[in-house]
Amino acid sequence: MNFSEQLRKENDDLFQMIFAHPFVQGVGKGDISKEALAHYIKADYEYLNAFMQIYGIALSKSQDREDIAYFFDQIKFVLHDEIHPHRNFCEHIGVEYEALQGHSLPPTADHYIKHMMYHAQMGSSGEIIGALLPCPWTYLEIGKKLVEQYQPDESHPFYDWITFYTGEEIEHTTNELRTRLDRFAKQSSLEEQEKMKEAFRKSCQLELKFWEMAYTCEEWPSAEKGNR
Template identity: 25%
Template sequence: MTQTLTEELWAESVAPVYAQILEHPFLAGLTDGTLPREAFAHFVVQDSHYLRDYARALAVCAAKAPGEQEVRAFADDAIGALAAEQGMHAEFLTAFGRSAAEAAAAPVLPTTRAYTSYLLATVYGGSFAEAVAAVLPCYWVYAKVGEQLLARSSPDPLYAKWIAVYGDESFQSVVRRVLELTDRLGEQLGAAERRRVHEHVHTTTRYEWMFWDAAWRGESWPV
């Protein structure tokens, strides 16, 4: 039986990196409650920066989408990304004694800058399929991580809340919709565009690992 595009992408471009994501001490610390609060605060601040540009990338996907249904779906997801940044993150920041204004004023750090620059360059410069490929791992990896961690949750209420958001069925259903779209796009791709799709998915999946690792290390600009 012929593989769907998402089956192909998972086996070749996502699974090897995802296995290392699950083993990362940042996620282990989330579930056993030992993750230092400063590492989580670093993640939340950088994720606030990331989500603003991710929303822009999703809006470009909406602009490039060939059908009305896809336009609406990606536009809604862009709004949802901004809502997450303004709502959920504001709540987490309050728990750390920080304000949204302070987070917005914090520097965009190297991994965040590299990831969002790659995203925006790809969605603006590539085809619709390439744009979807670039934004896909943020949906897919978070859904898989949320699903995996939900059963274990965390003894820390703050970390348990984060896990619950991404393990929740409402988020999982959004991701299934994007995966179904990816498979439909896969039926129309030529060999060269298919290779580019694989490259984008592999690259942004690696950036997902790097994003958690940057928070774990307390990354800053070296100079």
Template identity: 30%
Template sequence: MSKLPAPAADGFCAQAWEHTAQLRKAIVEHPFNTGLADGTLDREVFAFYIVQDARYLVGFAQALAAAATRAGNAEDAAFLSGAAQGALVEERRLHAGYVTEFGLTDEEIAGIGTSPSCLAYTSYLRACALTESYPVLLAAVLPCFWVYQHVGSAILESTGDTSGHPYRAWIETYADDAFAEAVLTARELTDRAAATADAETRQQMLEAYIRATEYEWMFWNSAWIKEEWPTAAFLG
């Protein structure tokens, strides 16, 4: 596992990272993630999370693909389009492995409704892709990279040896050196976009980053409680 270098002290990412310090701490210390770390997380809770995450990744990939079309150079466009493909292929392969391990049938998966928090988060990213500027869209998708890498690394650091761990594949995916490199690239890309943005756009970027990080906490919490629509009882 490699530790990411600190963001540039005067860059956007440093400001966003510092601004969300308490929220980031709350994410790492959430019961879902502490249970994930020590292996005690209920398998049904994790299965619910996996189903929601697979659905979320579709919206995330669409937002990344939209960002790729607005990139100012071929290198940035290639990174963003590659990340979109990775969200749909590589990470969903991880999900498929857990679905098989847990013995979930297609009928059981279809029977798990999309949670309010999952729909809200994906809708937010899609809305950013449609209505916000390129720098703001980059800030909105960054937490899914950065927060996951932070959580995965924190869990790996706390557990040490993951051999025999029931959630080893998940931990090693997000604490992996290759994923850390992707996070660093996403940070650098966002910092560059912010460096040429005006003050109003930078403020919008910060707001988007904060909101997406809030959705990260809500997403894990929704899995922890296996969140359902409170109106379901009124719809038969």
């Protein structure tokens, strides 16, 4: 069993909780509130901006041209292609995509980005990939689970979202990141491997919390909202 396979096994509890989350299941059923979808898009737009920046840090720490080219291509993919599932949600709720951009991050998304930035700035290339990998990997498996469970056709309101995350690009991203993580793990000490594991698990935990954040329309505590 290679390193990434071991990580997937060790974190299956979190993957299963993600699959069962009411937001994810709501996507599969085609039944989720417009407020939750809008909250998700606002946070995910900013999250993906940060994701590209972290790819840029990974690129700057790369030692060979193959890795540099890979991370460069991934920045382009997030920038130009990963807007399509957002637009699917926007069309469903009848809101212009641009109206959901530039909003403040809710607590969980803020925490998630700072977690990844910490590992990007302070950690090794293996740590960076450990923090990045759960995002594409969980989405890839979510897409496959929803296809298996609900067998959506083109009449499904979130057909484009679901099929995007079962597409070749997401699978390619996941597999390439796994390959790189396995390579770095082989070259690393046990102490460094533990840091990779910690980064990976916390990102899995925050993926789950991200869905909950969107579903509950999480916001910062505020006296104006009756919170103390």
